[in-house]
Amino acid sequence: MSTLTPSKQPRRDAAENRIAILESARLLLNRDPEASLEAIAAGAGLSRRSIYGHFATRDELIGEIQTLGGQRVTAALAHIDHSDTRVAIALIGARLWSEVENVRVMAQLAVRGPQRQTFADALRPVREKLLSIVDRGIAARELRTDVAAETLASLIEGAALSVLDEAIRADLSNREGHRLVMLATLGTVGLSWHESNAVIKRHAELQFVEAPTGSGEREISSAEQPMSPAENPIGSEETT
Amino acid sequence: MSTLTPSKQPRRDAAENRIAILESARLLLNRDPEASLEAIAAGAGLSRRSIYGHFATRDELIGEIQTLGGQRVTAALAHIDHSDTRVAIALIGARLWSEVENVRVMAQLAVRGPQRQTFADALRPVREKLLSIVDRGIAARELRTDVAAETLASLIEGAALSVLDEAIRADLSNREGHRLVMLATLGTVGLSWHESNAVIKRHAELQFVEAPTGSGEREISSAEQPMSPAENPIGSEETT
DNA sequence: GATAACTTGCACAGTGGTGTGCAAGTTATT
DNA sequence: AATAACTTGCACACCACTGTGCAAGTTATC
Numbered sequence: 001m002s003t004l005t006p007s008k009q010p011r012r013d014a015a016e017n018r019i020a021i022l023e024s025a026r027l028l029l030n031r032d033p034e035a036s037l038e039a040i041a042a043g044a045g046l047s048r049r050s051i052y053g054h055f056a057t058r059d060e061l062i063g064e065i066q067t068l069g070g071q072r073v074t075a076a077l078a079h080i081d082h083s084d085t086r087v088a089i090a091l092i093g094a095r096l097w098s099e100v101e102n103v104r105v106m107a108q109l110a111v112r113g114p115q116r117q118t119f120a121d122a123l124r125p126v127r128e129k130l131l132s133i134v135d136r137g138i139a140a141r142e143l144r145t146d147v148a149a150e151t152l153a154s155l156i157e158g159a160a161l162s163v164l165d166e167a168i169r170a171d172l173s174n175r176e177g178h179r180l181v182m183l184a185t186l187g188t189v190g191l192s193w194h195e196s197n198a199v200i201k202r203h204a205e206l207q208f209v210e211a212p213t214g215s216g217e218r219e220i221s222s223a224e225q226p227m228s229p230a231e232n233p234i235g236s237e238e239t240t
Numbered sequence: 241m242s243t244l245t246p247s248k249q250p251r252r253d254a255a256e257n258r259i260a261i262l263e264s265a266r267l268l269l270n271r272d273p274e275a276s277l278e279a280i281a282a283g284a285g286l287s288r289r290s291i292y293g294h295f296a297t298r299d300e301l302i303g304e305i306q307t308l309g310g311q312r313v314t315a316a317l318a319h320i321d322h323s324d325t326r327v328a329i330a331l332i333g334a335r336l337w338s339e340v341e342n343v344r345v346m347a348q349l350a351v352r353g354p355q356r357q358t359f360a361d362a363l364r365p366v367r368e369k370l371l372s373i374v375d376r377g378i379a380a381r382e383l384r385t386d387v388a389a390e391t392l393a394s395l396i397e398g399a400a401l402s403v404l405d406e407a408i409r410a411d412l413s414n415r416e417g418h419r420l421v422m423l424a425t426l427g428t429v430g431l432s433w434h435e436s437n438a439v440i441k442r443h444a445e446l447q448f449v450e451a452p453t454g455s456g457e458r459e460i461s462s463a464e465q466p467m468s469p470a471e472n473p474i475g476s477e478e479t480t
Numbered sequence: 481g482a483t484a485a486c487t488t489g490c491a492c493a494g495t496g497g498t499g500t501g502c503a504a505g506t507t508a509t510t
Numbered sequence: 511a512a513t514a515a516c517t518t519g520c521a522c523a524c525c526a527c528t529g530t531g532c533a534a535g536t537t538a539t540c
Contacts, residue, residue, distance in 0.1 A: 162398025
């Protein structure tokens with residue numbers, strides 16, 4: 001995957017740079033999915049040339065973002081299960097918020113760019129999970145029954161994404177973002193705003209928890225955490 | 241604005257071609273805001289070279305789409321006013337749906353591209369209108385009071401746009417798109433799905449009306465209507 | 481402090497896009 | 511049928527970007 005010629009372990013600074021590149025790319029590709037390598041390199045404090053020391057091609061770099069981001073998002077939504085599908089949906093919203101940065105690049109690149117298909121694939125498990133919850137919820141009459149399940153799932157996804165956008169754009173606090181995403185998804189799913197707030201209040205797992213690492217508001221959420229290369233890979237795939 | 245050297249009136253076929261270019265551009269730029277002139281020309285059944293007979297530069301072409309689209313969208317939302325802000329909001333959703341194609345390009349280009357500021361400006365009146373309605377609605381307790389007006393307005397916009405996306409993507413019928421957008425905006429604004437449906441049922445102006453020109457479903461909606469160059473311009477601006 | 485690992489700058493080839501000039505063709509208009 | 515209005519193809523200059531080779535520097539690591 002990398003391009004250098006390391007006997008076993010890459011040098012420490014090299015490893016850091018690799019991560020810096022990935023983070024810069026994630027950041028810039030969010031705004032412009034066709035951001036140049038020059039720009040990405042600059043964002044990482046490196047020269048364009050040295051990117052090629054880590055990734056053979058632009059596509060390889062993007063591919064890496066894809067797998068890494070996909071892993072984090074999938075992981076974030078992995079253990080969601082609640083008898084009440086409304087709570088499950090709100091939880092999904094909340095977890096998405098905790099991975100805003102990754103979620104947005106994935107979504108961004110899933111729509112545009114030549115490999116949008118690949119990205120769509122990477123998001124498949126997530127989407128299937130959502131759909132199955134929606135299915136259950138409709139059957140249980142916990143969610144609105146006036147919209148087909150597939151459509152509703154798409155709407156939830158769209159609503160969540162646009163809230164993420166807005167939350168970033170307006171630079172909302174972490175706590176507010178958390179609240180908004182849940183409210184938006186619940187609203188999409190058919191609850192009145194009073195019901196939504198009631199659901200949120202009633203369930204401990206929907207409460208906002210301060211960042212583990214952080215001190216003040218707005219701190220956590222992968223945005224600040226480094227894109228470490230698959231520490232706990234899901235389908236463990238050692239390359240070397 | 242044009243580039244040819246017409247004494248007074250352009251030739252009939254030339255006028256048609258100009259429109260064909262604009263329509264092709266609107267279509268392609270929806271998918272890819274950086275679609276090439278080559279592609280746009282092909283879509284219009286012309287050669288790239290002849291685009292320059294109608295528009296001096298790419299930017300001029302895009303600028304034209306901007307003003308035309310902005311006019312149509314603004315016009316569509318012009319006479320919306322209802323004592324009940326919930327109805328007004330649903331109406332906005334419905335009108336947006338009737339201009340899907342235009343709304344989506346505008347939104348698309350308002351986010352990306354170098355002139356996103358210009359596009360944002362073109363949408364200003366629309367956004368202000370929405371905000372004022374939201375303000376009123378919150379004050380009247382018709383809309384949710386747990387989200388700040390500015391935020392809520394943005395959320396409505398986002399929700400509407402993502403429904404439009406989904407509706408196009410899934411190729412929903414005109415009637416279904418109409419219904420979905422209203423439901424989505426009303427849900428965002430705090431209504432339960434029962435309330436939303438009740439509001440829609442209760443008000444004649446929210447009912448779906450078959451296309452004026454059309455026969456079956458999915459027919460109207462500016463998508464099919466040509467982008468005539470400002471027949472009833474809003475701020476009448478004769479160029480010659 | 482020696483060595484291998486990495487970064488950098490520069491030059492270069494290749495690609496795909498924009499915008500222009502011009503000569504030759506086609507087509508609406510009278 | 512004549513003419514002006516348009517379209518086309520081609521050649522060209524120009525730009526921004528990707529990807530590569532290489533020689534010279536810098537830095538982690540033993």
